[in-house]
Every structure is written in C-alpha cells, then in structure tokens.
Amino acid sequence: MQITAAVSRGPESPFTLETVRIDAPREDEVLVRIVATGLCHTDLFTKAALPEAVGPVVLGHEGAGVVVDVGSRVTGVSPGDHVILSYRHCGDCRQCRTGGPAYCENAHRLNSSGRRADGSATLTQHGEPVRSAFFGQSSFAEHVLATADNIVVVDRSVDLVAAAPLGCGFQTGAGAVLNVLRPESDSAVVVFGAGSVGFAALLAARSAGVATLLAVDPVPARRALAEEFGARAIDPGTHDVVGDIRAATGGGATHTLDTTGNASVIGQALSSLRARGSAVVVGLGEPEVAVNVQDLMLSGKTLRGCVEGDSTVQQFIPQLLALHAEGKFPFDRLVTEYRFDDINGAVADQKAGTVIKPVLVW
Template sequence: MRITAAVSRATESGFTLETVELDPPREDEILVRIAAGGLCHTDLAIRSAITAEHGPVVLGHEGAGVVEEVGDAVAGVSPGDRVILSYRSCRRCGRCLAGRPAYCEDSMRLNNSGRRVDGSATMRQGGAPVAGSFFGQSSFATHALASTDNVVVVAPDADLTTVAPLGCGFQTGAGAVLNVLRPGPDAGFAVYGAGGVGLSALLAAKVAGAASLVVVEPVAERRALATRLGATAVVDPAAGDVVAAVREATDGGPTHALDTTGIPSVVADAARALAPTGTLVVVGLGDAQLTLDLQDLMLNGKTVRGCIEGDAVPQRFIPELLDLHAAGRFPVDELITTYSFAEINRAVDDQRSGRTVKPVLVW
C-alpha cells in the first residue's frame, strides 16, 4: 500500500515527507494507522548509522494509532483497537523468559537492523528498499507494521497524542525510577537532564514519595517547569559546583540518581554527588568512554548501572502508567508540545534548543 512517511536520507538533510510502498501485514504482523508519534533523542542519535548502512530510513519508535488489519496468526489484537507501540523482543531467549525483554538477546536485529528478522524490507520506493522496522514499527509514517510483542492495547477513548511517548521516553524515565531505583519515602532523588525522560522520572519519583527531588538542568524554562511539577530544588550547572549544590539540596547527597544526558563529565559528577551506598542509573546515549573515581565507588559502596527502556515489560508497565495518569499523578500532558508531521524538522530544532520538552507529531 502507498503511505506517506518522513524519510531521512542523511543526518544533515533533515526529514522529508515522501510516498513509500508498505508491505501488507504478514501472518504475524499488525497494520496500524498512526495518529501520533513522539520524537525521541534515539531517533536522531541512530539515524546516521542506519543511513550509512542502508540508505534512506523511516524512523519513529513512539507510535500510537488504530489497528487496521492483523495477520492470521495474531491473537489478542483486533482491527479497531487503539494501541501504543513500543520496542520489540523475541519472547523466547533466556532474558525474555526471565522477565527482562529490554535486554533481549536478539534486540539489535529486532529493533535496529532496518529490516525484518529474515532480512526483508517492509518498505520500498521506486522498487528500492527503504530501511524500516525501527523498533519494530517505523512510526514516522501514516501507517506502520508492528507485532504482538511491541503492541499495547489501550482504552477506546485514550488520547493517542498524550500516550504515544509512553512507548519509549516516558516509559524509560518512569521505569528507571519505579522499576530499578525504587526510592522510598526517605530517599533523596536527583535527575540530570530535564527533557522528556528526566521529567517523567521526576514525576515517578514524586509518585514513589521521595523526600527530596532535585533536577539539574541548564535551560531556565525547563528548571521552572520542573519546579511546577514538584521538584524541591533545581540546579543550574552553569552556576557553580554542581556536586556541592546537589549534596546540599539532598542533605549530604542523593541516595538515588538518574542521568539522562549521556555526557561523561555529568555522569562522573552524578556519581561523585551520591550519598554513600547510593545508586546512579544511566539511560543516556553518549560517548562510549567514561572515567569514574574507583576509590569513591568502592569505599562508599556506590552503584552505577545502565538501564534500557526502564527495565519495563510494556504490556504490564504502560497500563500502570496510564492508571497513574488517569489519577492525575503522572501529568505527562504538561511535557508535550504537538506538531504536524509536516513540521517535523521544526520539532527537531525545538527539541535540540530546549524550547520543547517532548515533541509529539500528529497527522
């Protein structure tokens, strides 16, 4: 079928809306008409690698829409269902069977290869393949092919614009807090970076009842938003000693911290600021190399660990977040700015500049 998609041909050239051919769903696939799609840093961070290997690519991995068609082998999803699309996992490997699908042994092939698992392309243009299947969806398009392992059925009245980022960004931030860090009422929590991931983590830490909620962020408007959302302190990293400021705001250092920036110097400061026996979780894509103070880690019993997709099982965790949202305890609406898909390049610029926290593209 002929669809419209935001195609990326090179990192520096932006996205263009173009017509591409999308395969009909195979027996294990689900055709979704996309209503909205969140713009995530990962889309921008990885596209150069995919275009270098495969050429033109359709990205997007926070899609939400309505099911139009399902393959004969699909169970539990029906035409007309409203759905959120998340990451893919094989559901068969040891990690998946242990309840850790975010670390699926076949994750790279399922989510980042630009092809189906069998190597076939889902999209074409002029007879030539277009890289797709990004996170098992490529939802920067009017339609996407997905699978039962990355589809979450939501209520018929769900606001698809609001729920779309639950597929990755909001799931990552909230999950890192609620599934991994799990701060208690006496916890001091600090998050570095107040984008969509960082502010959803702040909201989750507030849900968990952490005693202090500190946000480190260079953009003044985002610090102001963090304060409105419940931060007990905000820190401008350009204003002085970040480690000292965070320790002061948490009465000696956070017991729980999250880095969303992926910047090695920020991660190193976050680890130094931790209270003894504190834990830092890192979720940002950044430089591969990082220098930490080994003596500080060992002598103070500190922990630094990575986290993908909030260690979440989307079919279980996303409904929990939807319940929190319905109860007014996870007001992610305040993080979202909507753009038409025709404005995708402006949305990218606004996100990079800090003018927008979480862009959501709508058809």
C-alpha cells in the same frame, strides 16, 4: 499500499515527506494507522549515526494509532483497537524468559537491523528496499507494520497524542525510577537532564512519594517547570552542582539518574551520591566514562545502565496510564504537538531545548 513517510537520506539532511509502499501484513503482523509519534533523542542519534550509503531510512519508535488489519496468527489484537507501540523482543531467549525483555538477546535484529527478522523489507520505494522496521514499527509514517509483542492495547478514551511517548521516552524515565532505583519516601532523588525522560523520572519519583527531588538542567524554562513539579532546580552553568546537591540532601543523594549521556555529568551523578547510593544511566552519548573506582568501592555505590525502563510494556504502560488517570503522572503537560509535515521544525525546537517532548500528529 502507498503511504507517506518522513524519510531520512543522510545524517545532515532534513527529513522529507515521501511516498513509499508498505507490505500487506503477514500472518504474524499488525497493520496500524498512526495517529501520533513522539520524537525521541534515539531517533536523532540513529539518524546521525547512519551514513548516506545505507540509503533512505524511516525512523520513529514512539507510535500510537488504530489497528487496521491483523494477520491470521495474531491474538489479543483486533481491527479498531487503539494501541501504543514500543520495542520488540523475541520472548524466547534467556533474558525474555527471565523478565528482562528490554535486554532481549535478539534486540538488534528485531529493532535496529532495518529489516524484518528474516531480512525482508517492510517498506520499499520504486521497487528498492527502504531501511525500516525501526523498533518493529518505523512510525514516522502514516501506517506501520508491528507485531503483538510490541503492541499495547489501550482504552479508547486514552489520548493517543499525549500517550505516544509512553512507548519509549516516558517509560524509560519512569521505569528507571520505579523499576530500577525504587526510591522510598525519605530518599533524595536527583535527575540530571530535565528533558522528556528526566521529567518522566521526576514525575514517577513524585508519584512514589519521594519528598526530596532535585533537577539539574541549563535551560531556565525547564528548571522552572521542575520547580512547579516540586523539585529543587540547579543551574549547572552557575552553581557547584555536587556541592549544592550535598548541601540540599544532608550529605548526598540516595539515587541519581543521568539522561544526558555526557561523561562529565555522569561523573557528577556518581560524586553526588552518599555512601551506598545508586546511580543509573539511560542516555545515549559518550561511549566511555572515567569512574573513580576507589570512591565506588569504598562508598559502596552502585552504577548501572537501564534500557526502556527495565519494563515489560504490556504491564508497565497500563501502570503508567493508571497513574495518569489518578493525577499522579501528568505526562500530558510535557507534550507539544506538531503537524507531521513540520517534523524538521520539531527537530529544531527539540535541539534548541524550547520544548520538552515534541509529538508529531497526522
């Protein structure tokens, strides 16, 4: 079947809408018509990291849409189902068997190899393979091939445009709080970077009843929205971030979350903690960070990473939708819609910080 997709042809080139051919679904695959796709930092990070020599690439991993067809071995998913797409996992490795599908031992092969697990291409153009199957979907396209393990069936009343980022960004921030940090009502939670992941984390902490919330971000509009959501906002360009946090929390935060991937900011997240506090990092960025091991040890602090909010998507995404239905997790307020043919405008606005979460709508 011929479809339109947003194709990347190099780290510096814009996305271009092009015609590609998608395979018919195999016996274990599901064909989904995409309604909307969130634009995530991971898409842009990956685009920048792939050299032109790899050829055309279709990214996108926060897809939401309607099932068109299913393979003969697929169960639990039917044509007409409304679905949110997330990351793939094998279900058989030690991590998957012990409740850690986000850390699947086969994650690279299933999510970022550019092919199916058997090495075949889901998309072609002029008879040549197109690097695709990103997070088992490549949802910068009108249609995608997915599998039951990265599909969450949702009620038809769910707004797929607003809910699309639950597949990655929103669940990453919310899961880092609810599944990993697990603050209590008397905790003091600080989020570094008030983008879509950071705001999801703030909203999740608020839903858990945390009274003391702080957000650190250089963009005034984002600080204003954080305050609207009940957080104290700190401008890192004009304030002593660590000093302000310690003053506002009576000695230091109990929990901090870094969404920036910036080494100096991660250092602030650790320094801002009180004794026995916990810091989690979720941002792709600098691969190495200097850590004061004496402070870490003597203060009993914890530093750990987190992928996809430590979530099992078939359970966690419905949990987040339930919180939204109760008015406790208003993720729709973070979304700005863009026509799919304005994908480069969405990229520019995201990089400029003028929007929190761009969502591309077909």
